[in-house]
Amino acid sequence: MKNIKICFFMNIKSKSLRIICLSLLVLGICSGISFGIAKAMKKSALGKGVGGLETESVPAYNDSLSGLSNSNSQENDVLITYQTYRVKQGDMIGFIADEFGVTQDTIISVNNIKQSRLIQVGQYLKIPSMPGIIYTVKKDGETPSSIADKYKVSADKTALVNSMTPTTELNAGSSLFIPDAELDWVTRQEINGDLFHKPVHSRYWLSSPYGWRDSPFSTGKRTFHGGMDMACANGTPIYAALDGKVVAAGYNATYGNYVIISHHSGYKTLYGHMSSINCRVGNFVYTNTMIGRVGSTGMSTGPHLHFTVYKNGKSINPTTVLN
Numbered sequence: 212m213k214n215i216k217i218c219f220f221m222n223i224k225s226k227s228l229r230i231i232c233l234s235l236l237v238l239g240i241c242s243g244i245s246f247g248i249a250k251a252m253k254k255s256a257l258g259k260g261v262g263g264l265e266t267e268s269v270p271a272y273n274d275s276l277s278g279l280s281n282s283n284s285q286e287n288d289v290l291i292t293y294q295t296y297r298v299k300q301g302d303m304i305g306f307i308a309d310e311f312g313v314t315q316d317t318i319i320s321v322n323n324i325k326q327s328r329l330i331q332v333g334q335y336l337k338i339p340s341m342p343g344i345i346y347t348v349k350k351d352g353e354t355p356s357s358i359a360d361k362y363k364v365s366a367d368k369t370a371l372v373n374s375m376t377p378t379t380e381l382n383a384g385s386s387l388f389i390p391d392a393e394l395d396w397v398t399r400q401e402i403n404g405d406l407f408h409k410p411v412h413s414r415y416w417l418s419s420p421y422g423w424r425d426s427p428f429s430t431g432k433r434t435f436h437g438g439m440d441m442a443c444a445n446g447t448p449i450y451a452a453l454d455g456k457v458v459a460a461g462y463n464a465t466y467g468n469y470v471i472i473s474h475h476s477g478y479k480t481l482y483g484h485m486s487s488i489n490c491r492v493g494n495f496v497y498t499n500t501m502i503g504r505v506g507s508t509g510m511s512t513g514p515h516l517h518f519t520v521y522k523n524g525k526s527i528n529p530t531t532v533l534n
Contacts, residue, residue, distance in 0.1 A: 291372050291388060292340045300332050313342040316394040319402055320344035326531055327403050343372075343390040348381045355379060355387065362392035397476050406532045407452040408498045410482060410518055411441050411505070418442040418515055421528040427512055437526040438481065438519030445486060445514040447505040451496040452480050452518070452533075460488050466517060467508025472496060477524075483517035484508050 296307060304327050308315045319327060321344075322336050330336075346358055356377040359366040370377045373387045381387070393399075400406040419427075419440035426432040451472055458479070459471035466483030470490060473479050486506025496502055507514045520529045 290340075291390075294338050294340075296336045296338050298330055298332055298334045298336065302330070302332075304330065307336065307338075311338045313339065314393065316344055316392075316399065317342045319399075320394060321388075324402060328531075339388070341372075341390050343388050344392045344394060345386055346389045346392070348383050348385045348387075350383050351380070353381050353383075355381075358387070358389060362389055364389060364391045401476075401532055404531055405534045406478075407480070407520065407529070408450070408534055409441075410449050410452045410480075411443055411447060411516055412450060413443060413447055415441040415443040415447075415516075418513075421526075421530065428510060438483075438517050439529050440515045440517055442513065442515040443505055445505060445507065447514075447516075448501045449482055449485065449503045449505060449516055451498055451500050451502055452520075453478065454497050455480075455495070457490050457492050457494045457496060457502070460490060460492050463509060465510050467511065468503065468506065469509075470502050472502070477522055479521040481517070481519040481521070483519075484511045484515060486514075 296311070298307075304315050304318050304324075308318055315327075317339060318324070318336060321339055323345075324330065346362075348358075354377065355370040355373060355375050356366040359369040359377075366377045368390050369387070370379070372390050375387075394402075397406065417439060419436055421436060421439050423433055424436050426434040453472075453474045455472040455474035455478075457470060458473045459469070461469065463469050463483075466481070468485035468488050469481060469483040470485070470488060471479055471481050482503060484506055485503040485508065488503045490496060490500070490502045505514050505516050511517075518529055520527050520532060
């Protein structure tokens with residue numbers, strides 16, 4: 212800097228010398244600024260981002276990289292997430308389940324689907340990240356462990372998915388996700404419409420469906436038809452639609468010769484207008500058991516089978532459960 216000052220205080224007449232001296236001045240100023248900034252940064256660093264105590268020995272460490280990367284693998288395995296899928300033309304629940312790596316039961320249960328045949332194009336479905344079903348607690352005091360035992364799945368995984376312990380006591384009506392569980396076969400067939408076999412194995416004509424209709428016996432009157440009429444030739448064999456026990460067989464003014472069969476899960480079926488009955492009360496019948504023949508007894512306009520399905524005492528549309 213002393214040399215620089217001398218240059219400026221000298222009586223310099225040369226233009227080139229004046230330029231050289233000015234350059235040296237600028238360079239000196241910049242060097243001073245840089246030195247000051249570096250010194251300030253070093254001073255500032257003493258109070259921030261400082262390391263701990265140094266040791267001469269090598270610190271202990273885990274030489275297994277896989278152990279480090281998988282430290283939370285169990286937790287990740289039981290983390291459940293959901294995504295939304297919009298049903299497209301031609302979709303079936305089985306195809307959608309395969310695409311997302313879950314089961315049909317999973318989609319049916321999570322979305323509370325009552326009839327799988329009735330899913331609509333444009334309908335949104337919730338898809339979980341793992342297979343399983345939704346379970347509604349039946350009574351107070353059930354635990355993830357006791358519920359898992361029913362479905363023969365892991366109690367620990369069930370508890371972790373629901374952020375509980377295996378022994379957490381639950382209240383009736385609460386719901387939880389049971390990973391890897393499946394619906395019982397009755398529920399699955401019921402929802403898929405495959406629970407019952409057609410009681411008439413030959414060709415027939417659906418002469419009157421389930422629901423409201425114009426009465427065939429009272430002109431201008433609307434009546435509710437609690438079953439389906441399957442019109443076919445007189446004497447056509449009638450079979451049990453599902454394995455069960457005959458609980459009634461006789462004659463009724465409305466149904467003529469009729470049979471009622473009791474099945475599992477609260478189901479009963481009625482077969483009316485028979486020309487003859489081939490079973491007795493107390494008989495256990497199967498889907499290949501002929502229980503009677505088509506006729507036109509009782510209130511009937513021609514040979515047909517009146518077929519009714521009851522669920523817990525109330526009639527349902529037979530077409531929703533017929534294979």
